Amino acid sequence: xxxxxxxxxxxxxxxxxxxxxxxxxxxxxxxxxxxxxxxxxxxxxxxxxxxxxxxxxxxxxxxxxxxxxxxxxxxxxxxxxxxxxxxxxxxxxxxxxxxxxxxxxxxxxxxxxxxxxxxxxxxxxxxxxxxxxxxxxxxxxxxxxxxxxxxxxxxxxxxxxxxxxxxxxxxxxxxxxxxxxxxxxxxxxxxxxxxxxxxxxxxxxxxxxxxxxxxxxxxxxxxxxxxxxxxxxxxxxxxxxxxxxxxxxxxxxxxxxxxxxxxxxxxxxxxxxxxxxxxxxxxxxxxxxxxxxxxxxxxxxxxxxxxxxxxxxxxxxxxxxxxxxxxxxxxxxxxxxxxxxxxxxxxxxxxxxxxxxxxxxxxxxxxxxxxxxxxxxxxxxxxxxxxxxxxxxxxxxxxxxxxxxxxxxxxxxxxx
Amino acid sequence: xxxxxxxxxxxxxxxxxxxxxxxxxxxxxxxxxxxxxxxxxxxxxxxxxxxxxxxxxxxxxxxxxxxxxxxxxxxxxxxxxxxxxxxxxxxxxxxxxxxxxxxxxxxxxxxxxxxxxxxxxxxxxxxxxxxxxxxxxxxxxxxxxxxxxxxxxxxxxxxxxxxxxxxxxxxxxxxxxxxxxxxxxxxxxxxxxxxxxxxxxxxxxxxxxxxxxxxxxxxxxxxxxxxxxxxxxxxxxxxxxxxxxxxxxxxxxxxxxxxxxxxxxxxxxxxxxxxxxxxxxxxxxxxxxxxxxxxxxxxxxxxxxxxxxxxxxxxxxxxxxxxxxxxxxxxxxxxxxxxxxxxxxxxxxxxxxxxxxxxxxxxxxxxxxxxxxxxxxxxxxxxxxxxxxxxxxxxxxxxxxxxxxxxxxxxxxxxx
Numbered sequence: 001x002x003x004x005x006x007x008x009x010x011x012x013x014x015x016x017x018x019x020x021x022x023x024x025x026x027x028x029x030x031x032x033x034x035x036x037x038x039x040x041x042x043x044x045x046x047x048x049x050x051x052x053x054x055x056x057x058x059x060x061x062x063x064x065x066x067x068x069x070x071x072x073x074x075x076x077x078x079x080x081x082x083x084x085x086x087x088x089x090x091x092x093x094x095x096x097x098x099x100x101x102x103x104x105x106x107x108x109x110x111x112x113x114x115x116x117x118x119x120x121x122x123x124x125x126x127x128x129x130x131x132x133x134x135x136x137x138x139x140x141x142x143x144x145x146x147x148x149x150x151x152x153x154x155x156x157x158x159x160x161x162x163x164x165x166x167x168x169x170x171x172x173x174x175x176x177x178x179x180x181x182x183x184x185x186x187x188x189x190x191x192x193x194x195x196x197x198x199x200x201x202x203x204x205x206x207x208x209x210x211x212x213x214x215x216x217x218x219x220x221x222x223x224x225x226x227x228x229x230x231x232x233x234x235x236x237x238x239x240x241x242x243x244x245x246x247x248x249x250x251x252x253x254x255x256x257x258x259x260x261x262x263x264x265x266x267x268x269x270x271x272x273x274x275x276x277x278x279x280x281x282x283x284x285x286x287x288x289x290x291x292x293x294x295x296x297x298x299x300x301x302x303x304x305x306x307x308x309x310x311x312x313x314x315x316x317x318x319x320x321x322x323x324x325x326x327x328x329x330x331x332x333x334x335x336x337x338x339x340x341x342x343x344x345x346x347x348x349x350x351x352x353x354x355x356x357x358x359x360x361x362x363x364x365x366x367x368x369x370x371x372x373x374x375x376x377x378x379x380x381x382x383x384x385x386x387x388x389x390x391x392x393x394x395x396x397x398x399x400x401x402x403x404x405x406x407x408x409x410x411x412x413x414x415x416x
Numbered sequence: 417x418x419x420x421x422x423x424x425x426x427x428x429x430x431x432x433x434x435x436x437x438x439x440x441x442x443x444x445x446x447x448x449x450x451x452x453x454x455x456x457x458x459x460x461x462x463x464x465x466x467x468x469x470x471x472x473x474x475x476x477x478x479x480x481x482x483x484x485x486x487x488x489x490x491x492x493x494x495x496x497x498x499x500x501x502x503x504x505x506x507x508x509x510x511x512x513x514x515x516x517x518x519x520x521x522x523x524x525x526x527x528x529x530x531x532x533x534x535x536x537x538x539x540x541x542x543x544x545x546x547x548x549x550x551x552x553x554x555x556x557x558x559x560x561x562x563x564x565x566x567x568x569x570x571x572x573x574x575x576x577x578x579x580x581x582x583x584x585x586x587x588x589x590x591x592x593x594x595x596x597x598x599x600x601x602x603x604x605x606x607x608x609x610x611x612x613x614x615x616x617x618x619x620x621x622x623x624x625x626x627x628x629x630x631x632x633x634x635x636x637x638x639x640x641x642x643x644x645x646x647x648x649x650x651x652x653x654x655x656x657x658x659x660x661x662x663x664x665x666x667x668x669x670x671x672x673x674x675x676x677x678x679x680x681x682x683x684x685x686x687x688x689x690x691x692x693x694x695x696x697x698x699x700x701x702x703x704x705x706x707x708x709x710x711x712x713x714x715x716x717x718x719x720x721x722x723x724x725x726x727x728x729x730x731x732x733x734x735x736x737x738x739x740x741x742x743x744x745x746x747x748x749x750x751x752x753x754x755x756x757x758x759x760x761x762x763x764x765x766x767x768x769x770x771x772x773x774x775x776x777x778x779x780x781x782x783x784x785x786x787x788x789x790x791x792x793x794x795x796x797x798x799x800x801x802x803x804x805x806x807x808x809x810x811x812x813x814x815x816x817x818x819x820x821x822x823x824x825x826x827x828x829x830x831x832x
Contacts, residue, residue: 132777134737135743135744135745170716242737242738242766244766245740245769250768250769294722295713296713297735299711300552300587301799301803302710302711303725305725309725323662325548328548352666353661353666354661354662361456
């Protein structure tokens with residue numbers, strides 16, 4: 001068997017039939033199913049039958065990101081949008097052109113996957129990773145930031161990042177802190193694969209390209225705004241959260257309306273709040289990230305031994321209750337962590353509203369122990385920000401209390 | 417100085433002036449401030465000046481819960497509501513009658529604190545704890561469940577539990593699993609103390625009493641439904657979440673509308689969904705709880721060493737991404753935990769929507785490793801339920817996948 005063959009793969013009680021694709025992972029068979037959805041199957045224990053040879057042309061040419069051999073002509077009237085793939089459900093609609101990890105794809109591949117993108121931009125593409133987003137890790141955020149930086153440096157008028165939805169909010173936050181950008185960087189994904197009638201991948205991709213052509217030079221997340229196929233919401237990357245496991249409109253901006261939206265039919269991009277305009281900032285990259293940061297959600301009955309996990313760590317995000325509390329018994333141990341050099345930052349599991357540790361005794365004791373308040377920063381975003389701040393900020397405490405990329409909103413505690 | 421004296425307490429840079437109350441903790445001074453809000457101050461390092469003696473009568477009589485010496489007459493036309501205090505902002509409006517931990521209060525104390533409660537019910541009261549709710553622990557849930565059981569056994573037509581808002585949702589879940597009840601058990605609290613014009617304590621207390629008189633024999637949470645003083649929402653205890661750090665309408669039912677509401681002005685209690693009716697179930701108590709359960713929220717870049725904390729534990733709740741995922745590298749370690757006897761249950765940090773680990777490889781591998789799916793159970797509720805199931809259920813796995821007290825809603829994954 002070889003890439004391009006039609007195969008049937010049996011493993012355990014499951015059977016997949018489709019075209020074998022090149023795989024960068026020797027232990028995995030990648031099969032393109034009817035309807036365009038790719039599935040990865042462990043090679044171990046899998047039985048493969050070749051049903052037909054060479055049913056699909058797999059192009060081994062490593063077409064470059066900057067134009068290359070594409071048959072689609074460059075249109076000087078149109079902006080150039082870079083599509084960067086990291087994997088996930090949405091990326092599985094684009095065929096691989098090579099089996100290498102640094103695989104790239106070109107306009108032709110893009111338009112074969114999503115014909116509706118034709119005529120909207122000149123496209124170039126590259127693959128930074130091909131993973132399920134639960135396997136996303138800080139080093140891949142760094143690769144992604146460097147790739148986006150390179151694309152913008154090479155003249156992209158906007159960037160679309162295709163990403164699995166599970167951890168999209170963390171990756172979008174990471175890029176928002178690592179990059180200052182003069183053009184839009186738009187994450188999009190898909191909650192339902194292309195082989196399902198309810199798939200959201202085409203509309204999300206089209207709207208993301210429109211957003212990437214817009215005036216908003218921020219890191220955005222573009223996903224369905226409702227259960228209808230009419231409008232995509234544009235969320236600020238540092239304030240967005242996947243709030244539903246399966247709905248197409250799972251993504252929400254925490255504590256505010258989305259920054260803007262894209263009307264699918266009229267192709268109109270609108271912004272409803274203040275944002276960073278195109279070309280107002282120079283491109284810059286600060287890609288240092290400390291991997292030595294943990295996040296701990298406090299719940300009643302929790303064993304204080306959990307805190308030992310953070311001993312010697314550079315940073316710890318606490319997801320406390322209410323205004324930013326944990327059981328009083330945790331406070332002496334937190335003080336020891338701070339004295340040992342760990343930066344401890346408080347966020348709230350309420351998700352909405354601001355930390356305020358000056359109201360109750362527990363909070364005041366936490367502040368005295370050296371805990372830093374993250375305002376209304378969403379806990380996951382606070383973790384990513386602390387990873388970044390530990391490597392890039394002069395004062396980590398001051399940085400955590402200052403909005404760098406919209407992660408802190410207006411003060412929302414009414415007595416301030 | 418003695419309880420009943422007007423005092424000024426100076427400690428660090430803070431000054432409190434008010435009436436000294438009896439304290440069950442020798443290390444704490446408890447001062448009732450102007451406006452009725454109680455504050456606890458560490459005795460160490462505090463300077464106390466007596467401004468006037470005996471300005472307030474502190475009754476040392478241990479008035480019993482079943483009527484006792486109250487001057488308020490029992491009205492046979494009215495139902496009897498038990499008010500149980502655990503502490504928190506709302507409880508600080510009720511005066512202590514004794515300094516003992518088992519302190520009780522009677523109808524007179526209740527009506528002095530919230531005169532608007534007059535004429536609605538016969539009241540009796542008891543104090544189970546006097547703590548900030550971040551310090552709530554499973555043994556106090558058990559004390560509380562036993563106290564509620566006793567009150568209902570002794571003829572209460574409904575129970576109101578006054579509780580700090582930080583961990584109210586966990587305590588309400590605990591009671592929902594430990595008790596089968598023929599009458600309403602209504603938690604209420606206060607997001608703003610009584611000395612502030614925006615205090616919500618009177619309306620929440622009044623609406624909670626009305627709900628406790630209603631037909632709904634479930635554990636409910638009664639808090640402001642909006643920022644106005646018009647309606648309180650009645651949330652099912654196992655589905656509610658504090659979603660804002662400071663707003664009065666911080667509490668929301670996850671993934672559904674609230675079960676009902678109470679109109680403050682018209683005193684009307686309405687239910688909008690199916691519920692358990694009064695007197696349909698016999699009273700019963702199953703108060704066993706395993707304290708050996710942890711909750712772990714997965715975030716990208718997380719150190720797998722966190723999982724070691726759960727080694728040898730009876731149970732572990734994972735708060736995964738999306739449909740119920742963690743980094744693939746965690747799976748072998750999770751399998752070891754399961755083989756070591758730890759019950760591992762998957763929930764989602766999305767909060768809304770159902771776990772479904774049969775869609776992607778990561779999920780299927782987790783199921784093969786022995787992970788149990790908690791459906792759309794809110795993660796904190798799943799932790800409390802697992803604590804209960806480990807001590808009371810014949811099959812823990814089956815129990816976690818079955819709705820006992822409304823914690824599991826309709827299947828919400830559309831492809832099922």
